Amino acid sequence: xxxxxxxxxxxxxxxxxxxxxxxxxxxxxxxxxxxxxxxxxxxxxxxxxxxxxxxxxxxxxxxxxxxxxxxxxxxxxxxxxxxxxxxxxxxxxxxxxxxxxxxxxxxxxxxxxxxxxxxxxxxxxxxxxxxxxxxxxxxxxxxxxxxxxxxxxxxxxxxxxxxxxxxxxxxxxxxxxxxxxxxxxxxxxxxxxxxxxxxxxxxxxxxxxxxxxxxxxxxxxxxxxxxxxxxxxxxxxxxxxxxxxxxxxxxxxxxxxxxxxxxxxxxxxxxxxxxxxxxxxxxxxxxxxxxxxxxxxxxxxxxxxxxxxxxxxxxxxxxxxxxxxxxxxxxxxxxxxxxxxxxxxxxxxxxxxxxxxxxxxxxxxxxxxxxxxxxxxxxxxxxxxxxxxxxxxxxxxxxxxxxxxxxxxxxxxxxxxxxxxxxxxxxxxxxxxxxxxxxxxxxxxxxxxx
Numbered sequence: 001x002x003x004x005x006x007x008x009x010x011x012x013x014x015x016x017x018x019x020x021x022x023x024x025x026x027x028x029x030x031x032x033x034x035x036x037x038x039x040x041x042x043x044x045x046x047x048x049x050x051x052x053x054x055x056x057x058x059x060x061x062x063x064x065x066x067x068x069x070x071x072x073x074x075x076x077x078x079x080x081x082x083x084x085x086x087x088x089x090x091x092x093x094x095x096x097x098x099x100x101x102x103x104x105x106x107x108x109x110x111x112x113x114x115x116x117x118x119x120x121x122x123x124x125x126x127x128x129x130x131x132x133x134x135x136x137x138x139x140x141x142x143x144x145x146x147x148x149x150x151x152x153x154x155x156x157x158x159x160x161x162x163x164x165x166x167x168x169x170x171x172x173x174x175x176x177x178x179x180x181x182x183x184x185x186x187x188x189x190x191x192x193x194x195x196x197x198x199x200x201x202x203x204x205x206x207x208x209x210x211x212x213x214x215x216x217x218x219x220x221x222x223x224x225x226x227x228x229x230x231x232x233x234x235x236x237x238x239x240x241x242x243x244x245x246x247x248x249x250x251x252x253x254x255x256x257x258x259x260x261x262x263x264x265x266x267x268x269x270x271x272x273x274x275x276x277x278x279x280x281x282x283x284x285x286x287x288x289x290x291x292x293x294x295x296x297x298x299x300x301x302x303x304x305x306x307x308x309x310x311x312x313x314x315x316x317x318x319x320x321x322x323x324x325x326x327x328x329x330x331x332x333x334x335x336x337x338x339x340x341x342x343x344x345x346x347x348x349x350x351x352x353x354x355x356x357x358x359x360x361x362x363x364x365x366x367x368x369x370x371x372x373x374x375x376x377x378x379x380x381x382x383x384x385x386x387x388x389x390x391x392x393x394x395x396x397x398x399x400x401x402x403x404x405x406x407x408x409x410x411x412x413x414x415x416x417x418x419x420x421x422x423x424x425x426x427x428x429x430x431x432x433x434x435x436x437x438x439x440x441x442x443x444x445x446x447x448x449x450x
Contacts, residue, residue, distance in 0.1 A: 032313030034345030045433035056272035070279030082114030087182035097190035100142025125209025167252040174212035195328040202285030203254035269438040303335040309439040316440035319351030326439030333444035358382035
């Protein structure tokens with residue numbers, strides 16, 4: 001299905017197809033929106049996307065090779081032995097990882113080692129997300145569904161959490177009992193940019209993935225500077241691990257679980273597996289982060305006046321908590337006071353029952369004070385959203401009502417065509433425009449030297 005809303009413009013100065021500075025005039029492309037799409041053509045716009053992605057290799061040999069040649073670790077056959085119980089942690093439906101491909105291969109390797117299906121459990125790393133449906137479990141496990149026991153993590157069930165003590169920074173760590181009590185722990189997931197932890201994947205599969213709500217909140221609170229300084233920590237941003245206090249807290253907390261092995265994928269915008277990184281929790285993850293940076297960081301000479309951003313369709317825009325990551329990355333391509341059109345269907349709504357409630361605070365200083373008094377991850381995400389809506393004009397195409405959209409600081413439009421018809425006539429003829437088809441994966445970086 002293709003959503004309506006085609007906007008076509010012409011220009012005598014730059015005929016269709018003529019190269020423009022640092023990019024090419026756009027042909028009509030489809031911008032993903034949930035399970036459908038909007039056609040888009042804005043002549044003289046730069047299409048902001050990775051220039052040269054490798055051809056996706058055949059996934060199965062890639063996974064086998066990564067398992068046989070782990071980073072900073074012995075291979076599984078030299079770590080595990082028959083008679084041990086195994087907990088495999090994997091992501092929920094909001095983060096496609098390729099799990100239906102790599103989990104059967106991983107289980108087959110465990111079976112060869114001598115570990116039967118009955119000694120293996122899969123725990124879905126919900127963090128503070130909702131439980132998964134049977135159909136969602138089926139999508140995550142693929143051919144393993146009904147064969148391997150699968151459990152959703154529950155962050156508020158105290159009886160199913162084990163206290164592992166404190167990190168160096170004073171964070172109390174409680175983790176899923178099934179994970180802690182297993183003889184061996186394997187963490188799986190996918191690596192991509194993250195808007196304040198630097199990168200996803202790796203340690204995030206354990207914290208917040210299978211941690212208590214208290215641990216989730218405490219490990220994320222360092223996104224803020226000390227109260228006497230105020231504001232957000234300068235290193236708690238997309239694509240930064242060095243000096244990032246959130247990454248440090250997550251890694252310290254995850255290491256208390258003492259995981260035995262990591263398997264993380266790097267995916268293309270079409271959800272094809274481009275890379276697989278196995279081995280040590282930190283070292284293998286860092287290797288994957290470098291691949292993500294190399295493939296998906298896109299350099300611009302100067303910021304744009306307008307950015308049209310698609311999250312990349314489901315599951316990147318399954319709810320607003322996921323979709324706002326594309327807003328965070330994409331706004332880095334836009335000058336202060338510029339305009340952003342965000343396509344984010346959000347068929348699952350906000351993504352958490354308490355997220356929208358935080359918009360009762362409309363003044364950012366008051367909002368930050370409230371967060372410091374009672375920090376909630378969803379509140380921090382809401383604060384980040386409102387902060388951007390105050391810095392830029394944001395037009396949101398989604399399933400939210402006009403009132404809900406306005407409360408979040410944005411303007412509602414029903415399709416892409418009406419949005420562009422509203423904006424383009426008011427732009428200067430020399431205005432710079434970018435279109436980002438995969439905003440949930442691409443990180444624009446301004447470099448005046450390019």
